[in-house]
Amino acid sequence: DSGVTQTPKHLITATGQRVTLRCSPRSGDLSVYWYQQSLDQGLQFLIQYYNGEERAKGNILERFSAQQFPDLHSELNLSSLELGDSALYFCASSVGGAGVSYNEQFFGPGTRLTVL
Amino acid sequence: KNEVEQSPQNLTAQEGEFITINCSYSVGISALHWLQQHPGGGIVSLFMLSSGKKKHGRLIATINIQEKHSSLHITASHPRDSAVYICAVILGFSQKLVFGQGARLTINP
DSSP states (O other), rough: OOEEEEESSSSEEEEHHHHHHHHEETTOOEEEEEEEEEEEEEEEEEEEEEEEEEEEEEETTHHHHHOTTSSSEEEEEEEEEOOOEEEEEEEEEEEOOOOSSSSOEEEOOOEEEEEE | OOEEEEOOOOEEETTTOOEEEEEEESSSSEEEEEEEETTTTEEEEEEEEEEEEETTTTTTEEEOOOOOOOOESSSOOOGEEEEEEEEEEEEOOOOOOOEOOOOEEEEOO
């Protein structure tokens, strides 16, 4: 158990809908990262938040957005869902997330999203 | 060409064999992760290293920064080692992980 929690574990929804995925980082970690793992693209970095502020952005679609709240949990919002958004969505957390030294990331169990 | 390449992509071996999975990258990095993903989907961080060698139980990870290459070794492999092993690099001073395509390992009893 990494200490990172994600809810829900599974989510089935229809095209055009909007969903929210939630992540709680390990106690003491300030950074949260979101990743998407699809069959054709593999694992891809979406976005990072550090202590409530967006720190880095990857291949995140405009239909997707995220935020990190004062209690450091994070939510990833996916809207106008398409079939191709079906994937595993992971969040990870780390102690730091800014500056020159890299901090090891610990992964949550993931949310499996199925868009029908 | 992907920035991170792993080989082999699929590997089947017998229990007890010594396993090596390789990772080559083409960019400057500050660190490298080896991750394990079991069939259930969860991802576990095995190692994070920026130089030299690390050992944890039957797992050994090495990295050669000059040659832009890392290896993950499994000694006395066991069926429970069956998983996908993913190499991920951290580019420069960023905190972003860039992933290899993964190596699927199957250990037969």
